[in-house]
Amino acid sequence: MIPESPDGAGRVIVLDVVGLQPQHIDADRTPTLESQFPSESVTDLRPPFPAVTVPAQTTLATGRGPAEHGDVSSGEYERERETAAFWERDRNGRDRIWETASDEAGLTTGVLNFQHLIGSSADIALTPSPIEDEDNNMLEMDCWTNPEGFYDDLRDELDHFPLHNYWGPGANEEGSRWILSAASEAIERFDPDLLWVYVPHLDYVGQSDGPGSDAFEEELAVVDDLLADFLADLSATDRWDETLLTLVSEYGFHDVDRPVFPNRALRDAGLLETDEDGDVDIPGSDAFAMVDHQIAHVYADAGSVDDARDALAGLEGVDAVLEESGKAEYGIDHPNAGELVLVADRDTWFQYYWWEDRAAAPPYATDMDIHKKPGFDPCELFFGDEGLVSLDAAQVSGSHGRVDESALGAFGLGGPAAPALEGDEPVDATDVTPTIADLLGLEDELSMDFEGASLRQDD
Structure with a gap:
């Protein structure tokens, strides 16, 4: 049985579009986003400090800030070994909403391309995990997945994950395109109740050219087109009428010189x-x-x-x-x-x-x-x-990490099962997970000690 929330959201799809801000959503530049998230359904999202990937992701997915969860950077310094390393991939004890909703409430949950996923108990999980030699040279592209073998199926359908388009000098929209195609495959095969999808495309141009550049404006249209294809597939599924779309952006960018x-x-x-x-x-x-x-x-x-x-x-x-x-x-x-x-x-x-x-x-x-x-x-x-x-x-030309009013992220509720978002005050990142849990009717069932408060407005 699928738990029914008071608002009728039987399925929540989270679109984590990094670098997106409310002012980027309009009928001219991003018509797909505007059709699902009109202005009255979107507000600013205040990220944790620091507003960088791992602290922001862990805060959004747990309802706790860095002082509590301990992810204070995208790197980790081990005091005993006196080593610093970035982008380690193991779950390492982290419990996020997709793990707790699967383990404790029996929902089918999924997450694509988040950090620290290896070992996750989410029913559907995917994170790049190339096979490398001792010098970190890639020998073969691979991804760690739940269920085991899911990447093999995706590779047959979509070809290998385009790692060199995901980060590096060749970074472009192909990484996001592959992830969204994988999300469509996951929905078709597993019909998850909760699926969190990381869409990194704007992150590249946000850093290379900055948020005030013509290049950033052009890429807004590109990411909107990518989302249009995904949402067309999603809206054709049997559970579309009970679907809630949640839009989040981990941070906005500053122009730097x-x-x-x-x-x-x-x-x-x-x-x-x-x-x-x-x-x-x-x-x-x-x-x-x-x-x-x-x-x-x-x-x-x-x-x-x-x-x-x-x-x-x-x-x-x-x-x-x-x-x-x-x-x-x-x-x-x-x-x-x-x-x-x-x-x-x-x-x-x-x-x-x-x-x-x-x-x-x-x-x-x-x-x-x-x-x-x-x-x-x-x-x-x-x-x-x-x-x-x-x-x-x-x-x-662009960076992030400070938490300034000019560089907040975005939060929006859309889709057929979306409740009204009342008020225009910024949403704190710690409020996102308790809101999703509440909309799925799960807040009382989960053992997560929410620091944030649900944003759902009772009728």
């Missing part, structure tokens, strides 16, 4: 060391900055925090250096956070480089190596002159 290099400042202050290959020697360093767009976690030895603060406080382009009280104010006071957390000015962003001379860069700097680099690198969106990836950080 210059990078900031905190690790250079730490090295100049004698706090950061490198090895013979030019790589950062984290265990041998007194302080190190793990950067992620417009935020940076500075991990420092107990006796070096003051020196690190002094080295970074006067760095041009840094808006704030957060210590214990500042981290609490920003909602990021968790042991996983750095001893210091840097916030960039609105028009700047943090790059991980610690070298000045390109000859001193580590070997992976010009490679597509998202796991080995100890900081997020948007320069991977640009072809380089001396390798696959550019080292010209000045090319990056």
Whole structure:
């Protein structure tokens, strides 16, 4: 039996369109989105701080903020091993709405292309997991899926997942097209009650060209066309009349015009060391900055925090250096956070480089190596002159991470089973999961300790 919510939503499809903002939805540029989410059905979505991928995704899918769930960056710093790594793929104990609704309420749930999915108990799950050698070179494209063998079926139907169009210098709409086609296949085969679909397309142009660019405007129409094909398939299914579409966007973008290099400042202050290959020697360093767009976690030895603060406080382009009280104010006071957390000015962003001379860069700097680099690198969106990836950080024109009124995401309710969205105040990211649970009639059945409150308006 499918639980029926008070609003009659027997099925919820979440469209996670990164970088989309309410002002992007209109009849001229995005007619498909406007037809399902007219202006009265859409409002701003306030992301958690920091407004970067993993903290935003975990907050949206749990109803908890980073101070509670501990995902404070898209990278993870392990204090015991003194290592930093980005984009690890394991579930690692995370319980999100698709796991709890499947495990505790017996709903059929699914999620496509979220982070940290390997090991998920969602009935339908897919995340890229290429087979790589010890140097992170891809040997064969693969995806981890529930059920086992689902990727083999998708590969036969859609060809391999286009990983090189999903991230890197060749990133384009093909990654989103494949994901939406896979979502249609999942709906046809498994008829899920809840399906969360990650649509990354705008993320690329948002970083490379910035949200104020002509290129971003053009890609709005592209993503709208992709959604038109998916929604045409969805509206032809038997359960369309009981379907609720939920639109979310993890963050909006800032136009930026210059990078900031905190690790250079730490090295100049004698706090950061490198090895013979030019790589950062984290265990041998007194302080190190793990950067992620417009935020940076500075991990420092107990006796070096003051020196690190002094080295970074006067760095041009840094808006704030957060210590214990500042981290609490920003909602990021968790042991996983750095001893210091840097916030960039609105028009700047943090790059991980610690070298000045390109000859001193580590070997992976010009490679597509998202796991080995100890900081997020948007320069991977640009072809380089001396390798696959550019080292010209000045090319990056958009970033995110700060939580400003100008760069909020979007939240909308659409489809045949959508209730009215009353008021025009921004929706907090912690409110999304309790709202979905309530609309599916599950809030009282799930053990998730919701921090947010449901947005559903009772009749």
